[in-house]
Amino acid sequence: MPRPKSPVRSEWLDPAVCSLDYRLKIIGRLPFFKHLPGDAIGWINSLFHDQDVEVGQTVYFEGDEADHLYLVALGKIKLVRNTEAGKEVLLDVLRGGEYFGSLPAFGRHVHTETAISLTAGCILWVSSEEFEKILSRYPDVTRKVLEAVSLRLEQSQDMVRQLSTYTVEQRVASVLLRLGEKLGETRGKELLIQLPLSRQDLAAMTGSTTETVSRVMSRFSEEGMVRTGRKWVTIMEPSALEELIKRGEVN
Amino acid sequence: MPRPKSPVRSEWLDPAVCSLDYRLKIIGRLPFFKHLPGDAIGWINSLFHDQDVEVGQTVYFEGDEADHLYLVALGKIKLVRNTEAGKEVLLDVLRGGEYFGSLPAFGRHVHTETAISLTAGCILWVSSEEFEKILSRYPDVTRKVLEAVSLRLEQSQDMVRQLSTYTVEQRVASVLLRLGEKLGETRGKELLIQLPLSRQDLAAMTGSTTETVSRVMSRFSEEGMVRTGRKWVTIMEPSALEELIKRGEVN
DNA sequence: CGACTTTTTGAGTCTAGTCAAAACATGTGG
């Protein structure tokens, strides 16, 4: 069998990525702020700081004081929790336009997860005080933040449901579909996920082990449902994975 | 071996439970409102309706239109999610003073879980419109709601971590401790949980099966760590369960 | 090319699920 050719197109980092224009676009599209008029966005933008991150860089650790709110401008950020035993649990992968971190405003005083960049990219952040300024000038932003947190809660509860009732195979299929939907690019009827997702990461997302995930992925490949490389995964037949989740087995 | 004598004291339902006084107390203590002055609480109280619930009654179903916010006044409410395959996942058990249900204000339009009473009791509720009135008169309530939802998110993520990394034994121990901490009454160094928790319920809280939970509970009983009856569980040695979670095994 | 990391595969073991039956409670009506 020929080595799968990588469908990844390198879109190289524009050095001007966190340019004013780009920042305005990101901030203006954020659910928190997108209802606000342009001048408000401009003012909010002036309160944000930007920072480039490289692959594998830790933005903050679980347990660190929670006094910054972050936005992903470019790249992908993963949120993980660690157990005392050293196992890691991957809670979510964020793309441009999503928030992370937390604030005393959310009732949290320390971060409850660790944030690590999966790719090189750029993030924006505001301090607690600066965010308070935004909230006091535009109080309905609180409402938007509430909506965003509610959505995360719902997703987390769905995760609980899946971990409680799915087999590893179903969980892997589910994670692939979720990532595909969220981060994937449509290539015909296929779905390309450009992400340096290791078996380790997939295991941490499914409450499993690298070996088991590897076996499951091999099976999926044999069945022609997915195709994977080191920095990408292509879902050849999303519907087949969906079927598998419903039926609970490969046939 | 003699049948374990039930330590349960029947505290019978006062028919005047949802009396004005009691309602004011519940509402005044709620994190959402407890920062507000007495007259505000009085006004808010006037917007709430009350309703008695009996054992096993469903307050609302997953998928129902989400236009009410509920408070537990008296009794215990469980929140469950169901899978297509008919398995149930028990997300949380609520006691007096906790909220449930959701609102368009939270960005949800249908309930994402089913609410069922575990005991006879009484709940309070407001409609979406009424809650909006509260929010517009006391905008900082939004902030409190945000804090409450953030806390639930954190707890849910912890649940994810446990399901991902703990054995069934550890998860059962963890659930018992959590319930004990939240709903238990201290009896000397023991902790009594007065709750009609079936093996079914425990299985649904731990992502396991009735049989496995039964075996685990039997083991815990033999080791003298817990003692159970049909409508109660006593944790004889909380520290033993904590040890077990850390070490990962009974010795 | 060679050192290193990640992934895959294999073999063996164990945890937890399944199916089935017995034991135990609970509630009802005679």
Added chain:
DNA sequence: CCACATGTTTTGACTAGACTCAAAAAGTCG
């Protein structure tokens, strides 16, 4: 108060899914 029907819990035997440990294979990078 007992006998019976019903539902829940416990126990047993078996199976299977997933983990562990170990080694080989493949990919990455200087």
